[in-house]
Amino acid sequence: MMKSYLVRCPPYLAERYYLDAYPGFLYSPTFSKKNRKQEDSEVKCIDFGRRFGLKVCMGLVLAVFAVGQPVLANDDVENSKDHPLFSRMKNFYIDNYEHNFDLVEFTITAGDDEKEMAVEGQTTRISYWIKDDASPPSAYQIVKNHVSAGQQIGAKVVEKGREKAVMHLIKDGRETWIVVQVHNGGESYLLTVVQSGDMKQEVKAGELLEALDKDGHVAVYINFASNSAVLDESASPVIREIVGMLKENPDLRVKVEGHTDSTGDAEANRRLSRDRAEAVVGALTGAGIAKERLMAAGHGASRPVADNATEAGRAKNRRVELVKI
16 A cells, blocks of 8 residues: 655756656646645646656655655754755755765856856765745845855855855865755755765776786876875775786786875975885785885876866876886
8 A cells, every 4th residue: 555745855856857767657746835745745646658758847746655654844854964064054954865976967157158067076965945934044145155154164156146156165185066056935955065086996907917018107096095105995996906917917017106296395295106106015015916026116296197287187197107117
């Protein structure tokens, strides 16, 4: 037996539901604060069919099993929390919460110009609704409060309107994009924060060897703790493939070269790059590779492969290269 409940659905989620993702029925009631309650859940079921592939931009009523319970009004959804960069607006509660690695697409508007953006990274999406017994602030007040908070932590305002703001923050070598979108005249708003990580790379031993044989060197992106030569846990798969390549080719000798971006003091960068190269050599010898087959060198920021003026370029320049000896 199944029961139908009217489930609050923020606009960004509604737009992500396609009819062709559901094999039968989709409910599409008119959506506003007045009909968000369970007692207003009697709506007509419309069978659009899978073949239309239409986006639904209104609220959704989802069929749930009787054992399931609808979210109680005005309570934060389970396992949700505010983002550490922003406090919520007064008298709002969390209606929907997502935190995962994702690709986020959004538009930056400047006058008549629009720029499409696509950013991947650790993404937090938090949908807020005004409590039933409270009056909502203006849409612009929500935007203004978030812009002020963003500026206090060093974020640059890329777009600011009455219902939307986009901010860009670079801090501790990481790039963060912040999008605030207000809906329903201030009754709800969506906060999206995307923090891009360090360069990640999936490599295989055979691909490394092929590059070394062809070009004599190959760049690998091994992550370290910030401003140190301590290998990050994410470096383990890359180290494992390098070890595999060297074990499969016992006559191969390589020099491990460390490189940094241009941020900071040049001499300090050179020392850091050398220490990181030696850390990689230490990881390889610890996995059974003879030290005589390895060398370490650090070049700091002297050999860039990309533009240090951009965060993406700096991320590419922070690398380790294997050079065939």
